[in-house]
Amino acid sequence: MLQAPRMSDLSTDVEQTTNRLFRVYNHYRVTVGIILVSALYLQNPSSVSQYLSPFYFEVAVICYLAIHVFTGFLLLAGFRPELRHAMVSVVLELLLISAMLLCGTGVSSGLGNMVVISVAAGNIILRGQLGTLLAAIASLGVVSQEIYRMVAQYSDVDDVFRAGILGVVYFATALLVKNLSIRIATSENLARKRAQNILELERLNHQIIQRMLTGIIVADEKGGVRMANQAAQSLLSVDDSHELTTLPEDLLHRLQEWQNDPSKKTTPFRGSANRAPLQANFAILQKEEGQDILIFLEDTGKIAQQAQQLKLASLGRLTAGIAHEIRNPLGAASHAAQLLLESPELTPPDKQMAEIILRHATRMNGIIENVLSLSRRKVSSPQMLSLIAWLTDFVCDYTAAGTRDAEIEILPLKKDIQGRFDPNHLNQILNNLVGNGLRYSKQESARSWVKLVVGEIEETGQAFIDVIDIGPGINEDQLNHLFEPFFTTDPKGTGLGLYLSKELCEANQAQLDYLTRQEGGGCFRITFPHPKRAI
Structure with missing residues (x-):
């Protein structure tokens, strides 16, 4: 005041x-x-x-x-x-x-x-x-x-x-x-x-700037930082005990691009490997002598979240009409295939064709269910979760639901790790990631095994969960399309599981990334938002 x-x-x-x-x-x-x-x-x-x-x-x-x-x-x-x-x-x-x-x-x-x-x-x-x-x-x-x-x-x-x-x-x-x-x-x-x-x-302006969620940096033309608010230091993963004196290399490169062509919008960049990409916007700050550059850093996580809500609203209206038109004839075709398989007069070739019809009808129904669940899901309601206790309950429920032969290990790297997430969304994401990990581990080594590593990133204080399997892993060609809808390496898959998991993470301002392991296998990391960040 x-x-x-x-x-x-x-x-x-x-x-x-x-x-x-x-x-x-x-x-x-x-x-x-x-x-x-x-x-x-x-x-x-x-x-x-x-x-x-x-x-x-x-x-x-x-x-x-x-x-x-x-x-x-x-x-x-x-x-x-x-x-x-x-x-x-x-x-x-x-x-x-x-x-x-x-x-x-x-x-x-x-x-x-x-x-x-x-x-x-x-x-x-x-x-x-x-x-x-x-x-x-x-x-x-x-x-x-x-x-x-x-x-x-x-x-x-x-x-x-x-x-x-x-x-x-x-x-x-x-x-x-x-x-x-x-x-x-x-x-x-x-x-x-x-x-x-x-x-x-001046004090009021300083407090307003420091409390803004948008990162603000005042720099000279060569990249020397004159002033940076707390949001900018947090977005760039700069420790509070250190002062930002020069622009990071990625941001300096985009400043030089803007100086060469001010009409060109720069591409987003990552302040750190564990945070959402940042969008930098630049403006000239005139002074009595010379000029400074005013830099605005925006977390694309919230922008993506808002865009995701609009996208899901449009997708919901579209899929509601498509599902109504497709599910009824698809159900009729599936039911007819089942009746056909029960016929004693069916020859083996015809029986094989009926099984193909039933299998693909089931797959199409799964795609429709996944799209409907994505478009109809509610807005996230994040809660502060004690991740070790929550994962323990999740594993008990998962194995009790019919996967008693699954080997799911929990490895906590620190005691009392807290993470902010919608528990229903997190349950849906882990169901998909753990299910994929168990399936690919069994295909590769005949052993249904998954390890859940729970830790905290030292630089940012963000919690993470690594879902590690002993499957074949993901090659570089597949990695570029891993989170795209309808992309799958499993002939029986719908290609919407990872896409749905990625969207649910973004809805909670979290990240889902694939990490390459030198010892083989696959590793999907869920990086939680900072516990002090308001969603």
Whole structure:
């Protein structure tokens, strides 16, 4: 939430400004005091005879320097004067100057001009009515001492008149400086408030950028990273303890492609082998000098999920009509083939043909069932699952359903592994993957064996399940078409099992990949979404 500037912050800034001005002014007074003391001991003895009281004049000059030197040491020691301290200090200075005028040669000495600077400085430091009070004290001090000197026959009426003129100058200086200081203070407060608002807006923008799910990177033209939000670091699998300083090679390559042809849309790339592909979009960020590149990274997993929902909705409407038109005649053909097989008069060649008809009718019915189950499935309802316990229950249910000869091993690589997934979808995926693994293992080695390895990727903290078999594996030609619909290496298969499993994984923002094993066999990996990612 954006907060307005606090008055305590503004008052603190005012105090800091006052302390800084007072410190500078005290340096001036120390310098003047040194000059006065030096002049006191270097002046002609004949001029001292014109003083009203040379001794007290000397005392006033030395006190002037000593007090301000002592004030300087207090400031160096960390003393922070308040307004009342500054007021007392300036009033004491005015009294000491008045004492110098009284004990010296009066306004004719020119020391009265120092009061103008003191009044001006006092109005800048104190501001308000206190500045006018200083002008009044200074005027009374100069005029009263000159009247006393005239009574003591050390000055004349002209000197009193000059003292009155100086009093008017003091008031004029106070009024002028006060108005200027008020304007300056108003400008300072306005600038301070604007700076505070800009700072708060900058903090707000920083929080918004850091909380965005879209990765945002600000980079220079050569690929050096100036800023990257948390989503970008997560999508690129950069550890939070490390700072992203340069663009990854794949992203840098796409930046160079975009720089060569800004109208061309770059192809997606993988931030890591265990994450969905990323789509990078680029924009120029103009600056006063040069330009930076603004990079937006979007996780194609969510985009694919939305596209999948639209695709399934269209597929559902299409398959509903096709199923209605095909299943009835297909069921009739299948039933007729079954009746034909029961006929005792059927010759062996005709019986073989009837079995082919029944087998292909059954296969076509399986294809329709798979397509309907894909198009009619509900939106995923992911839950946080304890994968080891869930797999244990799955294996018990699977073997109890008629596959008691199956050997299914569970190998946990870590305790208490959590994964977010729809349990119904995960059950359907593993039924297909484990069934395929058992079937191909038995074909290759006459042993129905599958191992389920449960682990966690160290770089990203994502859970995974590997379904490993001892079958013939998948060659490179088959791998390119493995997850395409209706592609199968089993003559009796429909070619929709892996496609359906892939779609269910994407609906849960998970990944299904095939991993090549050097020791032979096949391995399908389900990579779960990060447990902190909202689906």
